[in-house]
Amino acid sequence: MLIELSIKNFAIIENLTVPFEKGLTVLTGETGAGKSIIIDAISLLVGGRGSVEFVRHGANRAEIQGLFFIDNLSHDIYDKALQLGIEINDDQMVVLQRDITSQGKSICRVNGKLVTLGILRELGESLVDIHGQHEHQHLMQVERHLSLLDQFIVDKISDALNEYKNIYKTFTELKGRVKQFSENEQKIAHRLDLLQYQLKEIEKSNLTPDEDVHLTEERFKLSNGEKLYKTIHDSYHALYGDGKGLDWLMDAMNHVVEAATIDKQLIPLKETISNCYYLLEEATFSLRDYYEGIEFDPDRLNLIEGRLNEISQLKRKYGHDVTHILEYSSKIEEEIDNLLNREAKIEEIQNQLEHVSYDLYLEAKNLTQIRTTAAKDLGDKIQQHLKDLYMEKTKFYIEVSERAASEKDPAIDGKYVHFQEDGIDKVEFLLSTNPGEPLKPLAKIASGGEISRIMLALKSIFSSHHGVTSLIFDEVDTGVSGRVAQAIAEKIYKISTDSQVLCITHLPQVAAMATTHLYISKEQLENKTVTKVATLTKLEQVEEVARMLSGAETTKLTRENAKELLDQAEKIKGVYVKLTN
Structure with a gap:
């Protein structure tokens, strides 16, 4: 879990240290106070794309440090660190550091050792999963559905996928050679003349080694x-x-x-x-x-x-x-020999390609079988989570089909097959929001609120499958309100019982479920904008939730409503504590 985050000269943040606790940490505050900037800093810390624009005006560099405690000794980061020669002491602490200079250069360290950005990203992604608003758009893109399914079964499919990719590499190389030998006669003649001239010139020189x-x-x-x-x-x-x-x-x-x-x-x-x-x-x-x-x-x-x-x-x-x-x-x-005998070479390579294509098809069908089984499992799990989020009448289905092929593709067992680096499968999420309606592509019929709930369902499932120690939600509750907001709040809290969760929210229902409530504010000091973070007490939490409820000036009634909401949240949390115990 992330224990402490230190930010210096990053965007509007001059110097800020934020401690984090277990469970659900909620970040609230007025728009523009710097909530998302904190999440941006964590994103950069775990290998996100940097920019000189992140360096605070007038500073030489932005500095971000994160202290993580990894109590699970079987966590992937231990093996990765060992392979990279990075020492993790008995205190089970990992310190990630990322500096961005005013010239745009990134300097990355893990436990004090300089590493590349790629290594920082590899280690960071095993520690933190950041769900931002842009991931809603990913869910709307059909081409990303396959990767989401593969993430669900990464342990089961990785060996089969690697085997497929090895054969696919040979397949593409052979295709390239066939294309090279099948180019038009005039181009080949020009190439042959050039090569023969070059060979003659070299042979004429009678060179000897060295x-x-x-x-x-x-x-x-x-x-x-x-x-x-x-x-x-x-x-x-x-x-x-x-x-x-x-x-x-x-x-x-x-x-x-x-x-x-x-x-x-x-x-x-x-x-x-x-x-x-x-x-x-x-x-x-x-x-x-x-x-x-x-x-x-x-x-x-x-x-x-x-x-x-x-x-x-x-x-x-x-x-x-x-x-x-x-x-x-x-x-x-x-x-030259290949070009002079290209017809025979083409036939030879075509024969090789035919055998490789068949082997590749067998591996692809193996991937299809794994994905089809996983699609049923994942679909059922998402369906159950959607019921918890008041989408009980919604039907969710993951369709695994074969990608469309053409005559340009290899023919296997009497049909054309279109191979890509990840197989031959097309995966699409289908949805029916009302009883009696047929399943339709999610990207075409899902509303913003429905997309938010489906994504939350996916994160709920993935959080138990992946080893990330911290899960971050940046306004995952967009487009919902009322009882749906309450259901989302409970779902996020439930995730936090197994993983540390940081959540930026504008929903009072989510804020009320917080284990720790951080209030983000900014103020002007000596012509500088300074972002501050305060851990709210119980009374301060009532005031903040009341502000979120009223949207303007808080009144006695909104305070009472806020207190009632917080009391209700405590009872719900108590139920989850009993269930986990």
Whole structure:
């Protein structure tokens, strides 16, 4: 669960620390006070998209920190952290940190270790699930229904989906090769002419492996021939000649030989010096042979320069060194062979594609079977939750069908099949809001209030399936009132008995169910707008709920109504406590 959130120089927030408790934490306040900004900060903390616009005017960077307590030792984050080399101590605390500079750069840390934004997002998504108003729109988009169903059965479908995706990758590669070989004759002829010209040019140069490296080394040696001759010549004469190095070493050796006849302990030293003398003498003769063999050959240098220039021309076209040029030559030689024999290649690839398509179809049907079973299960669960939310006459159904295919798609068992990365299935949520009416696409007939309740039902189900420690609702209660609002309030509270829930709301019914009620306000201090967060006492909570009920000036009657609503909420919460115990 999220224990504490620290925000600095973020939007209109200058410096704010918000502690959070277990259960249902409700955030209320006037419009524009900064409630959604706090949720935006949490979203960024768990890897959401950042922007320089979030940095408070005049500040260098926005800083957000969140302290999480993970009491479930089997939570996914422990394995993920271990894989990433991030240490989680025995206190079971995880600190996420995200800074956004005024230049728009993001700096991410987990328990003090710098990580990429992708890693922060991966870990953050296992801790927090944020449900904002935009998710209502996702529910209205049919193409997202399949992913929602797969989220419900992520543990059951992941292995089968990965197996399908591996084969699908081969399938798309083969399709690409067929397309490449099936292009129009004129384009293929042009390609063939180009490749044959390139291959001829490379073969004509008679390159040898690492030729450019060896020639460059030889050119350097020839260009510095005089310097090389002088240094080796001087080295030789420093060692050989009257009064030079070898003479002095021989003199030292003779003295030690004589001393060793007196003291046998000097024999090893005598042998060492003798060995050094003879080795150095041999090296000296090698130096003489080397400098006497040095030739100044301007013609050879010119020849090397010309050859390196020729290779340089090839490098500009075919690779940054001779090795890559030769690799490119082998590659285009293979492509030329394929193009010259493309009819046979197409037939070969088509045969491969046919076998792969059939394997892919079997894996796709396996996914369909898993999804069909899950669709019935999820549909029944949503139906039950909708009854709790006063949609008892509504029928909810998840339809799993095969995507439409065309003649461009592969034919399997006498029918065309349209493969995509996630399978061949189309998933659509269907709804009937009144008895006797047929099921129709949810996107076409559901009202805003119905969408809110369906999404809340999904979140209620997913909260028990996924390991997220904190669930955040940003005005999930849009478009409802009356007894429906009360039902939503109870549903959100019920979720909070298993997961920490943070909820921004304008409904007094939801606010009354809060375990902790935070009031967000803003005020002007020294020409600055400052956002403040206060934890309301019981009396203050009565005043706030009364304000939410009246919508304007609170009266004695609205206070009484607020108190009654809060008392009723306490009784309802007591029932849930008994049920959970």
